[in-house]
Amino acid sequence: MAQRKGCLIGCGIALVLGVGALVALFFGASKVLDVADKTLLDPKVYEEVRVGDAEAEVRAKLPSGDTFVKDVLREGGPAQPAGSVCAWYLSAAEGKTEDVLRFCFKDGRLAEKAQYRME
Template structure:
Protein backbone atom coordinates (compact mmCIF):
# COMPACT_ATOMS: atom_id res chain seq x y z
CA UNK A 1 0.00 0.00 0.00
CA UNK A 2 2.83 2.41 0.87
CA UNK A 3 4.49 1.65 -2.46
CA UNK A 4 1.29 2.50 -4.34
CA UNK A 5 0.90 5.77 -2.40
CA UNK A 6 4.48 6.77 -3.31
CA UNK A 7 3.79 6.03 -6.98
CA UNK A 8 0.66 8.20 -6.92
CA UNK A 9 2.56 11.07 -5.33
CA UNK A 10 5.33 10.75 -7.94
CA UNK A 11 2.81 10.73 -10.79
CA UNK A 12 1.08 13.77 -9.30
CA UNK A 13 4.37 15.67 -9.11
CA UNK A 14 5.20 14.80 -12.73
CA UNK A 15 1.72 15.92 -13.82
CA UNK A 16 2.03 19.27 -12.03
CA UNK A 17 5.52 19.86 -13.47
CA UNK A 18 4.26 18.97 -16.95
CA UNK A 19 1.37 21.42 -16.69
CA UNK A 20 3.76 24.13 -15.44
CA UNK A 21 6.12 23.49 -18.37
CA UNK A 22 3.29 23.76 -20.91
CA UNK A 23 2.11 26.98 -19.24
CA UNK A 24 5.61 28.46 -19.37
CA UNK A 25 5.94 27.50 -23.03
CA UNK A 26 2.63 29.15 -23.92
CA UNK A 27 3.63 32.26 -21.96
CA UNK A 28 6.95 32.44 -23.84
CA UNK A 29 5.29 32.03 -27.23
CA UNK A 30 2.80 34.75 -26.28
CA UNK A 31 5.64 37.12 -25.37
CA UNK A 32 7.43 36.52 -28.69
CA UNK A 33 4.22 37.09 -30.67
CA UNK A 34 3.52 40.26 -28.67
CA UNK A 35 7.06 41.57 -29.26
CA UNK A 36 6.84 40.83 -32.97
CA UNK A 37 3.54 42.70 -33.18
CA UNK A 38 5.15 45.77 -31.63
CA UNK A 39 7.96 45.79 -34.20
CA UNK A 40 6.13 44.92 -37.44
CA UNK A 41 5.45 47.73 -39.92
CA UNK A 42 3.63 47.76 -43.24
CA UNK A 43 5.83 48.99 -46.13
CA UNK A 44 3.03 51.40 -47.09
CA UNK A 45 3.46 53.21 -43.78
CA UNK A 46 7.21 53.50 -44.43
CA UNK A 47 6.55 55.04 -47.84
CA UNK A 48 3.80 57.35 -46.53
CA UNK A 49 6.06 59.42 -44.27
CA UNK A 50 8.69 61.91 -45.35
CA UNK A 51 11.72 63.49 -43.74
CA UNK A 52 10.55 66.68 -42.06
CA UNK A 53 7.12 65.33 -41.04
CA UNK A 54 6.15 66.09 -37.42
CA UNK A 55 7.24 63.36 -35.00
CA UNK A 56 3.77 62.99 -33.47
CA UNK A 57 2.13 62.42 -36.86
CA UNK A 58 4.74 59.81 -37.86
CA UNK A 59 4.59 57.93 -34.53
CA UNK A 60 0.77 57.87 -34.68
CA UNK A 61 1.01 55.61 -37.75
CA UNK A 62 3.32 53.08 -36.09
CA UNK A 63 3.26 50.51 -33.29
CA UNK A 64 5.38 51.29 -30.20
CA UNK A 65 8.50 49.51 -31.49
CA UNK A 66 9.57 48.79 -27.92
CA UNK A 67 10.55 45.17 -27.40
CA UNK A 68 13.51 42.94 -26.69
CA UNK A 69 13.91 42.46 -30.48
CA UNK A 70 15.07 46.09 -30.82
CA UNK A 71 18.73 45.24 -30.11
CA UNK A 72 18.81 42.68 -32.93
CA UNK A 73 17.25 45.15 -35.37
CA UNK A 74 19.84 47.81 -34.52
CA UNK A 75 22.80 45.62 -35.39
CA UNK A 76 24.17 45.88 -38.91
CA UNK A 77 22.42 49.15 -39.71
CA UNK A 78 23.95 52.46 -40.70
CA UNK A 79 25.18 54.90 -38.06
CA UNK A 80 22.48 56.87 -36.26
CA UNK A 81 22.40 60.61 -36.89
CA UNK A 82 24.01 62.65 -34.12
CA UNK A 83 21.57 63.80 -31.43
CA UNK A 84 18.59 61.87 -32.76
CA UNK A 85 16.27 59.27 -31.20
CA UNK A 86 15.62 56.26 -33.44
CA UNK A 87 13.01 53.51 -33.64
CA UNK A 88 13.37 50.22 -35.54
CA UNK A 89 10.74 48.01 -37.20
CA UNK A 90 10.65 44.85 -39.30
CA UNK A 91 8.72 44.81 -42.56
CA UNK A 92 5.57 42.75 -42.23
CA UNK A 93 5.70 42.04 -45.98
CA UNK A 94 9.11 40.37 -45.81
CA UNK A 95 8.54 36.66 -45.19
CA UNK A 96 12.20 36.15 -44.26
CA UNK A 97 12.08 39.01 -41.73
CA UNK A 98 15.27 40.64 -42.92
CA UNK A 99 14.04 44.08 -44.00
CA UNK A 100 14.42 46.72 -41.28
CA UNK A 101 12.94 50.22 -41.26
CA UNK A 102 14.64 52.81 -39.07
CA UNK A 103 13.10 56.17 -38.24
CA UNK A 104 15.19 58.83 -36.49
CA UNK A 105 13.67 61.92 -34.91
CA UNK A 106 15.33 65.18 -33.95
CA UNK A 107 13.81 68.46 -32.79
CA UNK A 108 10.26 67.10 -33.11
CA UNK A 109 10.59 66.08 -36.75
CA UNK A 110 11.49 62.98 -38.74
CA UNK A 111 15.18 63.57 -39.42
CA UNK A 112 15.91 60.36 -41.33
CA UNK A 113 14.25 57.17 -42.51
CA UNK A 114 16.35 54.25 -43.69
CA UNK A 115 15.53 50.80 -45.07
CA UNK A 116 18.19 48.08 -44.83
CA UNK A 117 18.62 44.32 -44.63
CA UNK A 118 19.55 42.67 -41.32
CA UNK A 119 22.92 40.96 -41.32
Protein backbone atom coordinates in the same frame (compact mmCIF):
# COMPACT_ATOMS: atom_id res chain seq x y z
CA MET B 1 1.34 0.20 0.00
CA ALA B 2 4.80 1.71 -0.53
CA GLN B 3 4.57 0.93 -4.22
CA ARG B 4 1.25 2.78 -4.45
CA LYS B 5 2.67 5.77 -2.58
CA GLY B 6 5.61 5.90 -5.01
CA CYS B 7 3.22 5.83 -7.96
CA LEU B 8 1.19 8.72 -6.51
CA ILE B 9 4.34 10.75 -5.95
CA GLY B 10 5.46 10.06 -9.53
CA CYS B 11 2.08 11.04 -10.93
CA GLY B 12 2.08 14.21 -8.81
CA ILE B 13 5.51 15.19 -10.11
CA ALA B 14 4.42 14.50 -13.70
CA LEU B 15 1.33 16.65 -13.18
CA VAL B 16 3.36 19.56 -11.76
CA LEU B 17 5.88 19.34 -14.62
CA GLY B 18 3.06 19.21 -17.18
CA VAL B 19 1.36 22.28 -15.73
CA GLY B 20 4.73 24.06 -15.62
CA ALA B 21 5.35 23.23 -19.29
CA LEU B 22 1.92 24.59 -20.25
CA VAL B 23 2.55 27.81 -18.32
CA ALA B 24 5.95 28.21 -20.02
CA LEU B 25 4.40 27.57 -23.44
CA PHE B 26 1.66 30.13 -22.81
CA PHE B 27 4.18 32.70 -21.55
CA GLY B 28 6.44 32.14 -24.56
CA ALA B 29 3.56 32.45 -27.01
CA SER B 30 2.37 35.66 -25.38
CA LYS B 31 5.90 37.14 -25.63
CA VAL B 32 6.10 36.28 -29.35
CA LEU B 33 2.71 37.87 -29.99
CA ASP B 34 3.71 40.91 -27.96
CA VAL B 35 6.87 41.37 -30.03
CA ALA B 36 4.93 40.97 -33.27
CA ASP B 37 2.33 43.50 -32.17
CA LYS B 38 4.93 46.09 -31.15
CA THR B 39 7.61 45.67 -33.85
CA LEU B 40 6.01 44.58 -37.13
CA LEU B 41 5.39 47.46 -39.52
CA ASP B 42 3.62 47.46 -42.86
CA PRO B 43 6.15 48.59 -45.51
CA LYS B 44 3.46 50.89 -46.96
CA VAL B 45 3.81 53.06 -43.85
CA TYR B 46 7.58 53.25 -44.42
CA GLU B 47 7.02 54.30 -48.03
CA GLU B 48 4.39 56.94 -47.33
CA VAL B 49 6.23 58.93 -44.64
CA ARG B 50 8.77 61.47 -45.82
CA VAL B 51 11.86 62.99 -44.27
CA GLY B 52 10.78 66.31 -42.79
CA ASP B 53 7.34 65.07 -41.70
CA ALA B 54 6.33 66.04 -38.16
CA GLU B 55 7.45 63.50 -35.57
CA ALA B 56 3.99 63.30 -33.97
CA GLU B 57 2.37 62.48 -37.33
CA VAL B 58 4.89 59.75 -38.11
CA ARG B 59 4.82 58.20 -34.63
CA ALA B 60 1.01 58.06 -34.77
CA LYS B 61 1.38 55.61 -37.69
CA LEU B 62 3.97 53.42 -35.94
CA PRO B 63 3.57 50.65 -33.36
CA SER B 64 5.23 51.33 -30.00
CA GLY B 65 8.41 49.38 -30.85
CA ASP B 66 8.99 48.95 -27.13
CA THR B 67 10.26 45.35 -26.88
CA PHE B 68 13.31 43.41 -25.81
CA VAL B 69 14.34 42.86 -29.47
CA LYS B 70 15.06 46.57 -30.03
CA ASP B 71 18.77 46.12 -29.24
CA VAL B 72 19.05 43.29 -31.76
CA LEU B 73 17.45 45.42 -34.48
CA ARG B 74 19.99 48.21 -33.92
CA GLU B 75 22.92 45.95 -34.81
CA GLY B 76 24.22 45.97 -38.36
CA GLY B 77 22.45 49.12 -39.47
CA PRO B 78 23.85 52.42 -40.66
CA ALA B 79 25.17 54.89 -38.11
CA GLN B 80 22.51 56.78 -36.21
CA PRO B 81 22.45 60.50 -37.12
CA ALA B 82 24.03 62.66 -34.41
CA GLY B 83 21.55 64.08 -31.91
CA SER B 84 18.64 61.98 -33.16
CA VAL B 85 16.33 59.52 -31.45
CA CYS B 86 15.55 56.41 -33.51
CA ALA B 87 12.92 53.69 -33.55
CA TRP B 88 13.41 50.25 -35.14
CA TYR B 89 10.78 47.91 -36.61
CA LEU B 90 10.64 44.66 -38.57
CA SER B 91 9.05 44.71 -42.00
CA ALA B 92 5.71 42.92 -42.10
CA ALA B 93 6.13 42.19 -45.81
CA GLU B 94 5.69 38.50 -46.54
CA GLY B 95 9.06 36.80 -46.68
CA LYS B 96 10.92 39.96 -45.63
CA THR B 97 10.73 39.78 -41.83
CA GLU B 98 14.52 40.12 -41.62
CA ASP B 99 14.31 43.63 -43.08
CA VAL B 100 14.65 46.39 -40.48
CA LEU B 101 12.89 49.73 -40.94
CA ARG B 102 14.47 52.55 -38.95
CA PHE B 103 13.06 56.02 -38.33
CA CYS B 104 15.24 58.74 -36.75
CA PHE B 105 13.78 61.94 -35.35
CA LYS B 106 15.48 65.22 -34.54
CA ASP B 107 13.99 68.58 -33.54
CA GLY B 108 10.41 67.28 -33.86
CA ARG B 109 10.84 66.05 -37.45
CA LEU B 110 11.66 62.81 -39.23
CA ALA B 111 15.36 63.34 -39.93
CA GLU B 112 16.11 60.03 -41.65
CA LYS B 113 14.57 56.71 -42.51
CA ALA B 114 16.60 53.65 -43.42
CA GLN B 115 15.88 50.09 -44.51
CA TYR B 116 18.47 47.35 -44.09
CA ARG B 117 18.74 43.59 -43.69
CA MET B 118 19.23 42.24 -40.17
CA GLU B 119 22.52 40.38 -39.70
